[in-house]
Amino acid sequence: MCGIVGYVGAKNAQHLLVEGLRKLEYRGYDSAGIAVIQQNKIAVEKTKGPLAALEDELTRQPLSGTIGIGHTRWATHGKPSDENSHPHLDADHQFAVVHNGIIENYIEIKEELQAKGYTFLSETDTEVIAQLLKEMDDGDLVSTVRKVIQRLEGAYALAITSEREPEKLVAVRLASPLIIGLGKDENFIASDIPAILEHTRDVYVLEDGEMAVLTSDQVELSTLDGKALQKEILHVTWDAVTAEKGGYEHFMLKEIHEQPKAIKDTLAGRIKEGLIDLSQDLSLTEMDLKKFDHVHFVACGTAYHAGLIGKSVLERLVRVPVEVDVASEYRYRNPIITPSTLVVVVSQSGETADTLAALRAAKKAGAKTLGITNVVGSSVAREADEVLMTWAGPEIAVASTKAYTSQLIAIYLLGLYMARVLETRTEDELKQSTEALVQLAVQVEELLTEEKTSAIEALAKEIAKHEDLFFIGRGLDYAVVMEGSLKLKEISYIHSEAYAAGELKHGTLALIEEGIPVIALATQHDVMEKTISNIIEVKARGAHLLGFGLEGDKELKKSVDRVITIPDTLPLFTPILAVIPLQLLAYYTSVSRGINVDKPRNLAKSVTVE
Numbered sequence: 001m002c003g004i005v006g007y008v009g010a011k012n013a014q015h016l017l018v019e020g021l022r023k024l025e026y027r028g029y030d031s032a033g034i035a036v037i038q039q040n041k042i043a044v045e046k047t048k049g050p051l052a053a054l055e056d057e058l059t060r061q062p063l064s065g066t067i068g069i070g071h072t073r074w075a076t077h078g079k080p081s082d083e084n085s086h087p088h089l090d091a092d093h094q095f096a097v098v099h100n101g102i103i104e105n106y107i108e109i110k111e112e113l114q115a116k117g118y119t120f121l122s123e124t125d126t127e128v129i130a131q132l133l134k135e136m137d138d139g140d141l142v143s144t145v146r147k148v149i150q151r152l153e154g155a156y157a158l159a160i161t162s163e164r165e166p167e168k169l170v171a172v173r174l175a176s177p178l179i180i181g182l183g184k185d186e187n188f189i190a191s192d193i194p195a196i197l198e199h200t201r202d203v204y205v206l207e208d209g210e211m212a213v214l215t216s217d218q219v220e221l222s223t224l225d226g227k228a229l230q231k232e233i234l235h236v237t238w239d240a241v242t243a244e245k246g247g248y249e250h251f252m253l254k255e256i257h258e259q260p261k262a263i264k265d266t267l268a269g270r271i272k273e274g275l276i277d278l279s280q281d282l283s284l285t286e287m288d289l290k291k292f293d294h295v296h297f298v299a300c301g302t303a304y305h306a307g308l309i310g311k312s313v314l315e316r317l318v319r320v321p322v323e324v325d326v327a328s329e330y331r332y333r334n335p336i337i338t339p340s341t342l343v344v345v346v347s348q349s350g351e352t353a354d355t356l357a358a359l360r361a362a363k364k365a366g367a368k369t370l371g372i373t374n375v376v377g378s379s380v381a382r383e384a385d386e387v388l389m390t391w392a393g394p395e396i397a398v399a400s401t402k403a404y405t406s407q408l409i410a411i412y413l414l415g416l417y418m419a420r421v422l423e424t425r426t427e428d429e430l431k432q433s434t435e436a437l438v439q440l441a442v443q444v445e446e447l448l449t450e451e452k453t454s455a456i457e458a459l460a461k462e463i464a465k466h467e468d469l470f471f472i473g474r475g476l477d478y479a480v481v482m483e484g485s486l487k488l489k490e491i492s493y494i495h496s497e498a499y500a501a502g503e504l505k506h507g508t509l510a511l512i513e514e515g516i517p518v519i520a521l522a523t524q525h526d527v528m529e530k531t532i533s534n535i536i537e538v539k540a541r542g543a544h545l546l547g548f549g550l551e552g553d554k555e556l557k558k559s560v561d562r563v564i565t566i567p568d569t570l571p572l573f574t575p576i577l578a579v580i581p582l583q584l585l586a587y588y589t590s591v592s593r594g595i596n597v598d599k600p601r602n603l604a605k606s607v608t609v610e
Helices: 013-023 051-060 106-115 127-135 141-151 240-244 251-257 259-267 286-291 301-317 327-333 353-364 379-383 402-422 427-447 450-463 476-492 501-506 525-540 554-559 571-592
Strands: 003-008 031-038 041-048 067-073 095-103 154-162 169-174 179-182 187-190 202-205 210-215 218-223 294-299 322-326 341-347 368-373 386-389 468-473 495-500 517-522 544-550 562-566
Touching: 003 013, 003 095, 003 154, 003 169, 003 210, 013 031, 013 051, 013 067, 031 051, 041 051, 041 095, 067 095, 067 154, 095 127, 106 127, 127 141, 127 154, 141 154, 141 169, 141 210, 169 187, 179 218, 187 210, 251 259, 251 571, 259 402, 259 427, 286 402, 294 301, 294 327, 294 353, 301 322, 301 341, 301 402, 301 476, 301 571, 322 327, 327 353, 341 353, 341 402, 353 368, 353 379, 368 379, 368 402, 379 386, 386 402, 402 427, 402 571, 427 571, 450 562, 450 571, 468 476, 468 501, 468 525, 476 495, 476 517, 476 571, 495 501, 501 525, 517 525, 517 571, 525 544, 525 554, 544 554, 544 571, 562 571
Parallel strands: 294 322, 294 341, 341 368, 368 386, 468 495, 468 517, 517 544, 544 562
Antiparallel strands: 003 067, 003 187, 031 041, 031 067, 095 154, 154 169, 169 210, 179 187, 179 202, 210 218
16 A cells, blocks of 8 residues: 556656656555556566566566556555565456555455456455456446445555556545646546656546546546546645655654544454454454463554553453563563463564564463564564554654554554453443544544644744653553653654653652643543642642643643643543644654754664664
8 A cells, every 4th residue: 555656648658657656665665566558458567675676677578558557565465575566457457456545345355256266366455456347347447447446345546447448547536545647648647746746737636436537638537426527726836855745844744644544544444333353353262362361562662652552451441461561671571471471562664673572582482472563574464473454554754653543543453352352341332432443533633633733833832942841641641641752852852751640749840940841641530630639739840831631621721831632532542632732742843943853863763673
């Protein structure tokens, strides 16, 4: 699920497709491929690895033609491989498809087609689309595509071509970005503007439920049910660098705003009849789950903070003891690991050296291991006994944002699924929780409105003047402020510490002096009174209090100098919402201080050495 390009015109399609894919390399990918209509037949070249590997193949055997589609893949279904790379073809090579997104009901469709004699060459969800095009082919490409779309559930951006109508490309969008570039006697498809910016600055931005039919001299827009559309042309004024960031000033800000989609994608296909169902992801049986008498979360940095939330989630929902360890310490403390231990390792890249070492040590000791990672085919994904993927997509900025919230979603899914299988919560409770979980994506969008972000930006300008800062919270709020503090220090270089609010009188109050900023998170109803008391203690020592709490909470407002609110949700789920303003606060503080937000000093995206 990464980059899409398409071209129809009079120029060499291979060159333009590869060039477009190169402009999308910043998004991250593990394989690449193109399909070109060559002498009225579909010719495909695709390969695992960098775009350079594809270019080497095309140098040996170039594809000639003036219409085609291309793709850089970030693996979701199936490991990175030549077979799993896009484009995908039907059995007769009459249709070629590239796809970003997730088809939730692909297994159902695949089994149906296999029963009819279809053979599949890949592990992907995308191949079912190509085979379904053949199965439902009525002789008209557009009509056939519309029928196929009616069968698909999930999120997708599609570019489709067929040797039956070699002068056409069809593009479809549902919950995954897609644009149409308008040229002179040529037209383009792309998942992002940089792919086509060198050739045109006039684009149509497809919305959910819209499709486009492209020829070299015409673009027809319609709804999925065939109603014709008229859209305004967007003239792009960004430069190429800004375009890579989707119009945002930095990748980090872009990725913060991508969190609603990342949440939806990570939930996709994992909810059935109002309950969490991970039976397609995990092979763990009820007997396996009953066997675990304790759980270890092991991770580094931001992923470790996700593990702290995981401790509360599993202990509250499943009533199983949970330990959380920094991966670099785990092996050296000689932890008690037995065959009844479930060790959950969390890593965005799946290549974090200390986390991998902990995973291997746990397996050697006889524990069952479960990896939560964002990269299919990574070491964690290959070596863990079980894998629960997050679908955040590539994360470019060093400071993790959407990977963290996606990890939390995966942890909530795991907790709710275990609670369902082990019957530690009633079905009504689980359905209520699942409903609240689904609502989080909408609530995050509320937090990313201009009104909310402008208020946080104003706070950030004040904070940027200071060299020291403190965060406080209790319970789940304490785990969240640890992540908020990390975000601030790693990209703004302000010395920042997070403390359990109840520990203030045990030493930390000595550091409070007149005017020092203290950020207090107060979203947990069961400890609200205690948190307010701690806030008052700090304020009495002269601190400037910035409160982050729930909408409608009047008590917090009375006790702090400024307040930012988040939408109300179930207490267990507030970390997803509470971290958003803290991410934005760190981002805008860094901007105010003139620091390179995406590449802070001394840090790397993936830590592959111990």
